[in-house]
Amino acid sequence: xxxxxxxxxxxxxxxxxxxxxxxxxxxxxxxxxxxxxxxxxxxxxxxxxxxxxxxxxxxxxxxxxxxxxxxxxxxxxxxxxxxxxxxxxxxxxxxxxxxxxxxxxxxxxxxxxxxxxxxxxxxxxxxxxxxxxxxxxxxxxxxxxxxxxxxxxxxxxxxxxxxxxxxxxxxxxxxxxxxxxxxxxxxxxxxxxxxxxxxxxxxxxxxxxxxxxxxxxxxxxxxxxxxxxxxxxxxxxxxxxxxxxxxxxxxxxxxxxxxxxxxxxxxxxxxxxxxxxxxxxxxxxxxxxxxxxxxxxxxxxxxxxxxxxxxxxxxxxxxx
Amino acid sequence: xxxxxxxxxxxxxxxxxxxxxxxxxxxxxxxxxxxxxxxxxxxxxxxxxxxxxxxxxxxxxxxxxxxxxxxxxxxxxxxxxxxxxxxxxxxxxxxxxxxxxxxxxxxxxxxxxxxxxxxxxxxxxxxxxxxxxxxxxxxxxxxxxxxxxxxxxxxxxxxxxxxxxxxxxxxxxxxxxxxxxxxxxxxxxxxxxxxxxxxxxxxxxxxxxxxxxxxxxxxxxxxxxxxxxxxxxxxxxxxxxxxxxxxxxxxxxxxxxxxxxxxxxxxxxxxxxxxxxxxxxxxxxx
Numbered sequence: 001x002x003x004x005x006x007x008x009x010x011x012x013x014x015x016x017x018x019x020x021x022x023x024x025x026x027x028x029x030x031x032x033x034x035x036x037x038x039x040x041x042x043x044x045x046x047x048x049x050x051x052x053x054x055x056x057x058x059x060x061x062x063x064x065x066x067x068x069x070x071x072x073x074x075x076x077x078x079x080x081x082x083x084x085x086x087x088x089x090x091x092x093x094x095x096x097x098x099x100x101x102x103x104x105x106x107x108x109x110x111x112x113x114x115x116x117x118x119x120x121x122x123x124x125x126x127x128x129x130x131x132x133x134x135x136x137x138x139x140x141x142x143x144x145x146x147x148x149x150x151x152x153x154x155x156x157x158x159x160x161x162x163x164x165x166x167x168x169x170x171x172x173x174x175x176x177x178x179x180x181x182x183x184x185x186x187x188x189x190x191x192x193x194x195x196x197x198x199x200x201x202x203x204x205x206x207x208x209x210x211x212x213x214x215x216x217x218x219x220x221x222x223x224x225x226x227x228x229x230x231x232x233x234x235x236x237x238x239x240x241x242x243x244x245x246x247x248x249x250x251x252x253x254x255x256x257x258x259x260x261x262x263x264x265x266x267x268x269x270x271x272x273x274x275x276x277x278x279x280x281x282x283x284x285x286x287x288x289x290x291x292x293x294x295x296x297x298x299x300x301x302x303x304x305x306x307x308x309x310x311x312x313x314x315x316x317x318x319x320x
Numbered sequence: 321x322x323x324x325x326x327x328x329x330x331x332x333x334x335x336x337x338x339x340x341x342x343x344x345x346x347x348x349x350x351x352x353x354x355x356x357x358x359x360x361x362x363x364x365x366x367x368x369x370x371x372x373x374x375x376x377x378x379x380x381x382x383x384x385x386x387x388x389x390x391x392x393x394x395x396x397x398x399x400x401x402x403x404x405x406x407x408x409x410x411x412x413x414x415x416x417x418x419x420x421x422x423x424x425x426x427x428x429x430x431x432x433x434x435x436x437x438x439x440x441x442x443x444x445x446x447x448x449x450x451x452x453x454x455x456x457x458x459x460x461x462x463x464x465x466x467x468x469x470x471x472x473x474x475x476x477x478x479x480x481x482x483x484x485x486x487x488x489x490x491x492x493x494x495x496x497x498x499x500x501x502x503x504x505x506x507x508x509x510x511x512x513x514x515x516x517x518x519x520x521x522x523x524x525x526x527x528x529x530x531x532x533x534x535x536x537x538x539x540x541x542x543x544x545x546x547x548x549x550x551x552x553x554x555x556x557x558x559x560x561x562x563x564x565x566x567x568x569x570x571x572x573x574x575x576x577x578x579x580x581x582x583x584x585x586x587x588x589x590x591x592x593x594x595x596x597x598x599x600x601x602x603x604x605x606x
Contacts, residue, residue: 019444019445019448022445023448023449025443025448026445027457030457030458030460030461033461033462034460034461035445044419069531085416138342141586141589141590141593142582142586143535144589145582145585145586145588146581146582146585147537147540147541147544147557147578147581147582147585147587148541149541149544149557149560149578149583150578150581151542153560153564153574153575153578154578157567160568218580234448252450253454254540254589255450255453256450256452258451259453259456259541259545260541260544260545263544263545264564274453274456275456275545275546275547277460278456278457278459278460279546279547281460281461281463283460283461283467286456286457286460287457290453290456290457293453294448294449294450294453297448297449297450297453298355298448302447
């Protein structure tokens with residue numbers, strides 16, 4: 001059994017590595033396809049031929065693409081992300097602050113949303129088929145079908161414009177205190193939480209209800225265990241793998257939510273940096289941000305996969 | 321990579337069966353928007369690009385039932401014109417995703433072997449990237465336009481559709497009637513169009529509705545970020561972006577397009593929940 005799990009871990013890690021390498025190739029190829037001479041664009045129309053040639057040398061643009069790809073990969077591994085076309089600053093200087101803000105936003109969201117979502121899912125499974133369950137099901141289905149910016153817009157309207165409790169724009173300065181940062185991030189976190197709560201609660205309910213007709217649950221019921229005990233002890237113990245899988249997957253799916261929410265609330269995070277870079281066609285920044293997002297995503301999917309497998313003996317044994 | 325996400329699928333069948341009123345209401349909402357998109361622009365007195373008031377964000381009046389937008393254009397005319405572009409783009413994108421995904425999925429299931437291996441690996445790589453990030457990188461390279469919006473949306477969802485249609489087809493290929501047809505020496509064309517497709521159609525139709533709602537959300541997100549349709553043209557996501565600043569001063573202009581998006585995507589989801597739930601191929605949007 002142990003060996004099965006070890007082999008599974010090794011194959012999945014290799015798989016994720018191969019995927020990431022392919023992704024990096026695609027992202028780099030994207031940057032290569034940008035029309036026009038980068039050095040010329042950076043210097044503007046008035047630049048002399050010699051200046052353009054010098055910048056091309058500086059940016060290593062005169063070297064063949066495969067060589068530059070390897071350089072780019074190696075640079076990223078050492079924290080050298082290249083130079084932004086628009087600000088001409090090293091990207092490695094901007095990234096840490098941006099990444100910190102995005103990480104803070106995501107971690108707060110997970111801390112708020114996951115307990116609420118799991119609680120709601122368990123409650124819905126406990127009262128499956130009742131008015132409470134049906135009503136909440138429709139509400140959560142509605143929430144998960146709404147675009148992120150609809151929820152965010154509604155949040156701004158209610159909490160910032162009508163009630164004026166919270167600031168609509170959350171500029172988190174690096175030296176802000178914890179309370180200020182929390183207040184500034186309240187609306188973005190609330191928005192992201194709503195998105196993720198809807199999905200996780202629905203899937204939790206489905207997983208638990210799906211277990212209801214399994215023999216071991218029937219057995220527990222026949223022994224005379226109470227509904228609550230059957231659900232919390234017998235069903236939940238068997239649902240840990242699937243639930244961990246669901247939670248991790250939904251954290252991965254937060255990516256697009258983060259992009260939209262950072263834009264609406266002007267959170268100076270990684271996503272906002274990327275959106276600006278896309279508008280300015282600042283490819284090195286786009287590539288750096290894309291690689292960070294894709295790597296996080298792939299790692300979370302990998303974790304979700306492993307959670308599911310680790311708690312599923314059948315899958316563990318037949319690991320390819 | 322996320323095969324386990326599908327675990328939640330069959331179980332959902334046991335759950336929420338919605339009352340028929342919800343389904344009827346959904347049909348009515350969809351019918352309303354389709355009619356509005358088809359006939360609306362011809363019926364309304366103002367065009368979506370006409371400046372009708374001097375200042376922006378005029379309140380609702382008899383002449384302008386939804387008020388005006390940030391530049392003083394009739395909001396109702398903008399909303400209806402945006403309905404047309406939003407529905408057309410998402411429909412084209414979903415058609416594209418299904419055309420590519422279904423064809424390759426069925427081929428992979430029928431042929432198996434190297435073709436199946438290669439296609440499945442490609443799909444796996446595509447599904448390992450967040451869709452919005454893929455869209456952003458593509459738009460950074462080629463710039464935003466309606467064509468790019470259709471192509472990107474179709475491309476990011478083709479891999480998901482491929483996986484779903486391949487899985488459905490694989491289930492069927494193992495059944496006796498397909499094996500019998502193969503032994504009879506039926507042609508590939510008959511196997512696909514005579515045997516497989518008719519049996520896959522209900523599931524693919526359910527996925528089509530779901531995929532269309534995801535496409536609307538995806539393109540709305542891009543347009544909302546300013547990377548979709550470019551002004552003066554706008555889809556619903558673009559209208560929200562344009563009029564967002566009005567919210568602070570109490571103008572509801574940005575709310576109408578958000579409600580429009582919400583109503584269509586929720587209606588599509590409720591319909592699939594009602595009629596498509598026998599094996600709901602729900603994969604996450606992102």
